[in-house]
Amino acid sequence: MKLSRKNLHERTDQVYDAIVVGGGMGGLSAAIYLARYGLKCLVVEKGKGRSLWMQEVRNVVGVSPDTPGREMLNHGVQQSVDWGADYLRGYVEDVVDEGDHLAVQVKVGKVDSVYPVFRAKYLIAASGVIDVLPQLDDMQNVYDYAGYTLHVCMICDGFDMWDQKAVLIAGKESQINAAFVLDWFTPYISVLTHGLCTVGDEMRAKLADYGYPLYEAPIAKFLGEHHKMSGVELTDGTVVEATTGLINMGSIYHNQYLKGIPTLEWDGENLVTNTMCQTTHDRIFAIGDLKQGLNQVSVAIADGTLAATQIWRNIRRASPPRRWEE
């Protein structure tokens, strides 16, 4: 059932088997499995997540390569709700371990917010990450290209940059190293720092050796039309010609709500899990981009399957057998 501020009170006095934080690729996969195991589950999704910005998902078997992330999300929500999952648009602010249960505090509505608390035996952290984008006064100019011809994921979209003139946008010197991987797909790389970092002599020499120009002035705007880049104009008036680009400025991890759980083990900002996506807390699973490993749709979907199945096993093994009784 779709929940909203009008009907959510119907669910605040029950205990879910599992609450899934984040209704992206991994979370919706988990919800489909949980629901089909007959478990009571709730998906909480804030909106504007990473998979929403995928314009064409070209590397998932059986999915037509012009399929946008938005369409996969719409299907996944419909499918999970049809099988019996609850789905709520809201933002998970905190999770408190109450022993037998986890209490999940949600903010519903950006204005006139309400703050329900839902309880569950298990939590699946499926809240992913979001890529840091270059900040311009006019963010719409960035959004016009980001996810279209200005990519954020080399594994996803390197193929679509093949032998094109490309900009690599980095915010730290270490992020420039992506140039020496991107060269597999194209060697025509101009490195832009958007004025965010200084570049040492060693890196300058390496870039010069590969023939990759370095531009250190901030970006004024992206040039092009209909989401197709033609270049980048810098604040010093320079125009760098490029039909594609890669933003490699790091990620924001959607993990704040877990920071109060002391027993979780982290690898940087990623959660450490076992092969069934269980974290170092028995009742908390982590899937997709938020856990260690490859940030890909196919991986997140498989993770959702594993986490939901392990939760089902745990609950089933703790339940009495069902006997044929009249």
Ligand code: FAD
């Ligand atoms: P997501 O799909 O990002 O789902 C996490 C969800 O959690 C989000 O919807 C977010 O809104 C929600 N959330 C976060 N915090 C909270 C909170 N506190 N409360 C409630 N909800 C919350 N991968 C591919 O395999 N192929 C591609 O072609 C491809 N192209 C991409 C193109 C772009 C432009 C981008 C940005 C990514 C691309 N990716 C691609 C990567 C892919 O999007 C991710 O690997 C995948 O979505 C990860 O799934 P996930 O479930 O871990 O995270």
Ligand code: FAD
């Ligand atoms: P969030 O970080 O999602 O939320 C901020 C705060 O708002 C939260 O802390 C919470 O208090 C509150 N909140 C959020 N959701 C809810 C909710 N459902 N209920 C109650 N409170 C809530 N963004 C765009 O807007 N347009 C684009 O065209 C666009 N294109 C992108 C392209 C790419 C390739 C990428 C990687 C990202 C893109 N983004 C785009 C995403 C953008 O970078 C931000 O992540 C996003 O806009 C942040 O959304 P937000 O303001 O809801 O902030």
Ligand code: FAD
């Ligand atoms: P497969 O998809 O089986 O691919 C292996 C391929 O290798 C086969 O096409 C085979 O012909 C070929 N092959 C084998 N030996 C050789 C050889 N020596 N030389 C050349 N080719 C060879 N899973 C779900 O997730 N959801 C479902 O709803 C679901 N329903 C199912 C319903 C049925 C009736 C069946 C039979 C399975 C179902 N499954 C379902 C399970 C699913 O089919 C498998 O888990 C999945 O296909 C495994 O993928 P795979 O690539 O490992 O193997």
